[in-house]
Amino acid sequence: MATVTFDKATRIYPGTERPAVDALDLAVEDGEFLVLVGPSGCGKSTSLRMLAGLEDVNAGRILIGDRDVTDVQPKDRDIAMVFQNYALYPHMTVADNMGFALKIAGKPKAEIRSRVEEAAKILDLTEYLDRKPKALSGGQRQRVAMGRAIVRQPQVFLMDEPLSNLDAKLRVQTRTQIASLQRRLGVTTVYVTHDQTEALTMGDRIAVLKDGLLQQVGTPRDMYDTPANVFVAGFIGSPAMNLGTFSLAEGYAQLGSTKISVPRTAVTALGADDNAKITIGFRPESLDVVPAGTPDSIPVLVNIVEELGSDAFVYGELTGELGSKGLLHSGAGEDQVIVRVDPRKVPAKGETIHVTIRTGEQHLFHAGSGLRIDA
Amino acid sequence: MMAQNLQITAAAPDPALLDLPWDVPLEEWPADVLAALPRGISRHVVRFVKLSGRVIAVKEIGESVAYREYELLRQLRRLDAPSVEPVGVITGRRSPDGEPLEAVLITQHLQFSLPYRALFSNTLQPDTATRLIDALAVLLVRLHLSGFYWGDVSLSNTLFRRDAESFAAYLVDAETGDLHNKLTDGQRSYDLEIARVNIIGELMDLVAGEFLDEEEDTVAIGAMLVERYEELWTALTDEESFTADARWRVAARIERLNDLGFDVGELDIMTDIDGTTVRIQPKVVDAGHHSRRLMRLTGLDVQENQARRLLNDLDAHAAATDRQNDEESFVAHDWLTQVFEPAVRAVPRELRRKLEPAQVFHELLDHRWFISKERGRDVPLAEAVDSYVTDVLRHRPDELAVLGASGLADDA
Numbered sequence: 001m002a003t004v005t006f007d008k009a010t011r012i013y014p015g016t017e018r019p020a021v022d023a024l025d026l027a028v029e030d031g032e033f034l035v036l037v038g039p040s041g042c043g044k045s046t047s048l049r050m051l052a053g054l055e056d057v058n059a060g061r062i063l064i065g066d067r068d069v070t071d072v073q074p075k076d077r078d079i080a081m082v083f084q085n086y087a088l089y090p091h092m093t094v095a096d097n098m099g100f101a102l103k104i105a106g107k108p109k110a111e112i113r114s115r116v117e118e119a120a121k122i123l124d125l126t127e128y129l130d131r132k133p134k135a136l137s138g139g140q141r142q143r144v145a146m147g148r149a150i151v152r153q154p155q156v157f158l159m160d161e162p163l164s165n166l167d168a169k170l171r172v173q174t175r176t177q178i179a180s181l182q183r184r185l186g187v188t189t190v191y192v193t194h195d196q197t198e199a200l201t202m203g204d205r206i207a208v209l210k211d212g213l214l215q216q217v218g219t220p221r222d223m224y225d226t227p228a229n230v231f232v233a234g235f236i237g238s239p240a241m242n243l244g245t246f247s248l249a250e251g252y253a254q255l256g257s258t259k260i261s262v263p264r265t266a267v268t269a270l271g272a273d274d275n276a277k278i279t280i281g282f283r284p285e286s287l288d289v290v291p292a293g294t295p296d297s298i299p300v301l302v303n304i305v306e307e308l309g310s311d312a313f314v315y316g317e318l319t320g321e322l323g324s325k326g327l328l329h330s331g332a333g334e335d336q337v338i339v340r341v342d343p344r345k346v347p348a349k350g351e352t353i354h355v356t357i358r359t360g361e362q363h364l365f366h367a368g369s370g371l372r373i374d375a
Numbered sequence: 376m377m378a379q380n381l382q383i384t385a386a387a388p389d390p391a392l393l394d395l396p397w398d399v400p401l402e403e404w405p406a407d408v409l410a411a412l413p414r415g416i417s418r419h420v421v422r423f424v425k426l427s428g429r430v431i432a433v434k435e436i437g438e439s440v441a442y443r444e445y446e447l448l449r450q451l452r453r454l455d456a457p458s459v460e461p462v463g464v465i466t467g468r469r470s471p472d473g474e475p476l477e478a479v480l481i482t483q484h485l486q487f488s489l490p491y492r493a494l495f496s497n498t499l500q501p502d503t504a505t506r507l508i509d510a511l512a513v514l515l516v517r518l519h520l521s522g523f524y525w526g527d528v529s530l531s532n533t534l535f536r537r538d539a540e541s542f543a544a545y546l547v548d549a550e551t552g553d554l555h556n557k558l559t560d561g562q563r564s565y566d567l568e569i570a571r572v573n574i575i576g577e578l579m580d581l582v583a584g585e586f587l588d589e590e591e592d593t594v595a596i597g598a599m600l601v602e603r604y605e606e607l608w609t610a611l612t613d614e615e616s617f618t619a620d621a622r623w624r625v626a627a628r629i630e631r632l633n634d635l636g637f638d639v640g641e642l643d644i645m646t647d648i649d650g651t652t653v654r655i656q657p658k659v660v661d662a663g664h665h666s667r668r669l670m671r672l673t674g675l676d677v678q679e680n681q682a683r684r685l686l687n688d689l690d691a692h693a694a695a696t697d698r699q700n701d702e703e704s705f706v707a708h709d710w711l712t713q714v715f716e717p718a719v720r721a722v723p724r725e726l727r728r729k730l731e732p733a734q735v736f737h738e739l740l741d742h743r744w745f746i747s748k749e750r751g752r753d754v755p756l757a758e759a760v761d762s763y764v765t766d767v768l769r770h771r772p773d774e775l776a777v778l779g780a781s782g783l784a785d786d787a
């Protein structure tokens with residue numbers, strides 16, 4: 001068992017100027033499942049490979065437990081990369097397939113057997129131990145591969161997009177299996193994915209990266225409820241948060257003739273580089289559908305309705321005097337608004353609905369720096 | 376039947392590809408389209424398929440990974456790394472009732488290649504394992520010099536071709552690989568560790584299947600790869616320094632690399648300020664010193680050790696005909712038309728497919744040496760050919776057919 005610490009760890013690839021990972025400070029707790037997430041190219045894999053010892057660290061340090069491993073060879077770091085390779089050996093029993101690396105390391109037979117049995121119990125493979133891999137289903141074979149990593153009892157598991165190769169259904173299934181297995185084993189795990197849903201459902205904590213810079217670390221709840229900046233706000237959550245930048249006058253953000261009240265503390269927090277503007281974010285579920293003519297309501301033209309049984313979402317655009325001005329954007333695009341509506345009262349395509357932002361559920365950010373304003 | 380919407384990505388698509396039963400899972404393809412050649416262990420379904428008079432390897436694999444591996448294999452070919460040749464990727468497969476089927480990656484079957492397990496299923500020389508390891512070490516060094524991190528080095532992911540008395544190794548599975556400008560020491564050492572563990576595992580599997588003697592020290596064979604790799608890496612990349620009056624050492628280093636089968640494309644030479652010491656370090660080395668030289672002289676495209684052997688015979692020919700001082704390319708041309716080609720042509724057509732011509736010639740030279748010793752006189756090549764064909768080649772099990780029937784490939 002061990003903690004993992006990135007201490008201002010930086011990776012600059014030869015021939016490039018901008019660091020792929022820039023002074024990363026991150027402390028992973030003992031036994032924690034930490035997910036590195038962010039868009040493609042943000043430095044997730046590089047960070048993981050630095051921890052694995054596959055990428056040089058140009059500045060800063062990496063620690064596993066109290067041990068500085070910055071200059072330690074990968075095989076001496078006591079880590080296991082999971083799902084790298086699971087070709088099983090046809091003539092060897094399942095037990096030998098799981099334990100052969102221990103045999104190579106010269107561990108005594110009795111110890112190998114007991115570690116293999118222990119892993120098999122967790123993986124539900126006990127009754128297959130003395131059979132050949134041929135007798136196993138696809139899922140069981142994958143668990144044997146997992147078993148190979150488990151019996152080595154590494155300090156840390158590393159996984160880089162292990163599910164990207166699976167179809168959607170199997171991905172959801174395997175996601176749950178990995179997460180519950182990790183919790184039972186209690187081995188510190190660093191997991192890389194570009195998929196924020198995967199991150200939210202699997203991680204004890206999530207670290208969001210962008211352009212090689214750490215944006216925020218926290219529990220899935222933290223990331224969702226209090227995103228530290230506009231990027232995290234837009235990245236975490238599905239469907240995505242609606243965001244817009246508005247001029248501020250007399251304590252109100254001006255959206256045409258619509259006024260959104262902004263708390264005093266937030267107004268005073270603004271600085272010169274905000275240019276008397278403020279960025280406001282509101283999630284699809286923070287909007288209420290109200291009758292036309294309600295003061296400060298926003299008109300939305302319905303383009304698509306997505307019905308998911310217990311939920312329904314309207315994908316629409318601002319209309320009337322607010323239309324096509326680039327005032328708002330969401331995961332669906334420029335001028336697009338996403339609204340969660342009552343699944344028993346879904347509007348028709350082409351209809352205009354009116355929405356207001358539920359008090360206290362908006363997220364406020366500096367228009368200049370994009371940082372969260374705690375108000 | 377529901378129409379499939381096949382998408383074929385290939386540099387030079389063969390229209391005959393469209394006639395294959397893409398609406399059927401690969402595992403259920405009819406025997407008449409398949410070629411029964413031996414395969415290594417794999418986690419995907421892989422089949423060999425007859426297509427327009429050649430053989431292709433078809434692997435069912437997730438779409439994004441298929442494209443990725445295809446691209447990587449193309450880049451490896453461009454870098455001249457020994458690897459299988461990618462043909463294309465096919466996506467959009469559906470079964471007749473509309474079920475989507477997995478994408479496939481298609482590669483050209485590497486002719487005359489043997490998966491390692493086939494080499495152990497026949498009785499072979501006792502040092503087969505050692506020779507395979509040597510070949511794999513050379514392959515890994517070459518890939519690493521090109522900036523390729525393999526991620527899953529193993530005997531199963533390597534194909535072997537006979538190369539004179541040794542083997543030449545080719546990469547077959549690039550799924551886990553990555554190309555970099557230059558590998559870090561961590562990447563190289565991790566690849567080596569993966570290789571070591573995989574090789575030992577694969578050999579343990581052969582022991583479990585009784586293809587390899589229980590007495591073999593599998594752990595030591597795995598460790599040998601690391602040793603061979605390090606030796607070769609050091610010889611190819613190490614900086615050495617000496618005093619300025621020992622300049623002959625520059626030439627000596629180049630010669631040493633040539634002996635190892637490498638050409639020096641670029642050599643850094645640095646002298647210190649007062650000019651008393653010189654440091655040299657190879658910067659660019661290209662494998663295939665002997666095969667390039669033979670190619671230049673004769674147009675023959677063969678593997679490194681075969682080329683070494685043929686060049687030796689060429690030199691012997693020059694000496695025997697007293698032409699050491701003639702223009703080398705003229706002598707080479709005469710050797711080709713008067714020695715090499717007649718010998719290879721003397722092998723009956725129906726036996727020629729068993730081995731590559733250069734390998735036949737190599738074995739012929741061995742055979743001549745053997746019967747010359749036996750008969751106590753220098754046996755001329757023409758006589759040796761007859762004896763080789765009747766006594767050796769004809770009795771050799773047809774390698775491909777025998778191995779294909781061994782059943783080894785499918786029990787993974």
Ligand SMILES: Nc1ncnc2c1ncn2[C@@H]1O[C@H](COP(=O)(O)OP(=O)(O)O)[C@@H](O)[C@H]1O
Pocket residue numbers: 013014016020038039040041042043044045046047554555556
């Ligand atoms: N070997 C490499 N050499 C040069 N640049 C690289 C290399 N690997 C990744 N990069 C660059 O570093 C950045 C981060 O890459 P990566 O860690 O793979 O991102 P992610 O895993 O988040 O997609 C990207 O800009 C990528 O192009």
Ligand SMILES: Nc1ncnc2c1ncn2[C@@H]1O[C@H](COP(=O)(O)OP(=O)(O)O)[C@@H](O)[C@H]1O
Pocket residue numbers: 087413414415416417418419420421432434459460482483484485488490531532533534547548549550
């Ligand atoms: N082009 C090829 N020529 C010869 N053999 C091949 C070729 N492609 C695949 N094979 C055989 O099929 C086996 C499995 O292929 P591989 O790409 O390693 O699949 P996997 O990704 O499932 O491990 C290899 O070990 C090799 O024996």
Ligand SMILES: [Mg+2]
Pocket residue numbers: 044045
């Ligand atoms: Mg990545």
Ligand SMILES: [Mg+2]
Pocket residue numbers: 087416417418531532548
């Ligand atoms: Mg393979």
